[in-house]
Amino acid sequence: MQPLWVAVLCVCVAAVACQSSCIPDYCDRVDCSTLTTAPPCTGDAVLKPHGSPCGCCDACVQPLGEGQFCYFGDRTGGPAATGPCAEGLICDKRTNTCRKL
Numbered sequence: 001m002q003p004l005w006v007a008v009l010c011v012c013v014a015a016v017a018c019q020s021s022c023i024p025d026y027c028d029r030v031d032c033s034t035l036t037t038a039p040p041c042t043g044d045a046v047l048k049p050h051g052s053p054c055g056c057c058d059a060c061v062q063p064l065g066e067g068q069f070c071y072f073g074d075r076t077g078g079p080a081a082t083g084p085c086a087e088g089l090i091c092d093k094r095t096n097t098c099r100k101l
Contacts, residue, residue: 022054032057048083063087064098071096
C-alpha cells in the first residue's frame with residue numbers, strides 16, 4: 001500500500017511543478033479579466049504591468065516593506081516576480097530584499 005501513496009504524491013508534485021512553469025504560448029490561454037488581482041486597484045495596491053504569474057496580465061500588488069523579499073524574475077519558470085518595493089525603497093539585487101535608497 002505504501003508504494004501507491006508514494007506514486008500518488010509524485011504525480012501531485014509533478015502536476016504542481018508543471019502548472020507553475022511558464023510554457024511557450026501560456027499567455028494566449030489566460031483571461032486577464034478573471035484574475036482576482038485585476039485592475040482597478042484598491043487600497044494601497046499599485047498597478048504592476050505584467051505583474052501576474054508568467055507576466056501575462058497587469059496586476060494590482062501591495063508595495064513591499066523594508067527587508068521584505070523582492071524579485072523581478074525573467075518569466076522563464078523561476079520564482080514569480082514580486083510586487084514593487086514601497087516608496088523610498090529599492091530592490092537590492094544582491095540580497096533580493098527591499099532596502100532604503
